Amino acid sequence: MSEIIHTNAAPEAVGAYSQATTNGDLVFTAGQIPLTPEGELLEDAPIAEQTEQALDNLLAVLAEAGAEPEDVLKTTVFLGDIDDFEEMNEVYANYFDRAPPARSAVQAGALPKGVGVEIEAVASVE
Numbered sequence: 001m002s003e004i005i006h007t008n009a010a011p012e013a014v015g016a017y018s019q020a021t022t023n024g025d026l027v028f029t030a031g032q033i034p035l036t037p038e039g040e041l042l043e044d045a046p047i048a049e050q051t052e053q054a055l056d057n058l059l060a061v062l063a064e065a066g067a068e069p070e071d072v073l074k075t076t077v078f079l080g081d082i083d084d085f086e087e088m089n090e091v092y093a094n095y096f097d098r099a100p101p102a103r104s105a106v107q108a109g110a111l112p113k114g115v116g117v118e119i120e121a122v123a124s125v126e
């Protein structure tokens with residue numbers, strides 16, 4: 001059975017999508033961008049700060065679905081500029097310090113709202 005996940009601890013969707021959906025034990029999050037739950041966009045902040053906000057949002061959405069960081073199977077990190085990889089990675093490592101999930105990191109041509117990073121995840125909550 002599938003379910004739509006919503007929490008006020010993460011920003012509202014900026015388009016026609018849900019913060020996350022579930023199917024059985026699996027949780028699929030939308031890509032989280034550096035937008036605060038209050039609606040402040042951090043598109044000009046350093047990539048470290050943008051990454052923190054995106055990951056705070058991601059963990060808030062996962063928590064609403066009952067998932068902890070250890071439950072994450074795979075993430076995808078979209079960067080506006082691959083030169084930001086190291087700065088993003090340093091922050092990212094603090095969020096997934098135990099048994100980090102599989103990950104892909106790619107440079108996207110452009111990201112919504114002009115942000116520098118967007119991060120999505122798939123988790124299992126069995």
Ligand SMILES: C=C(N)C(=O)O
Binds near residue numbers: 017030031032033
């Ligand atoms: C920010 C997004 N996740 C989107 O526009 O799909």
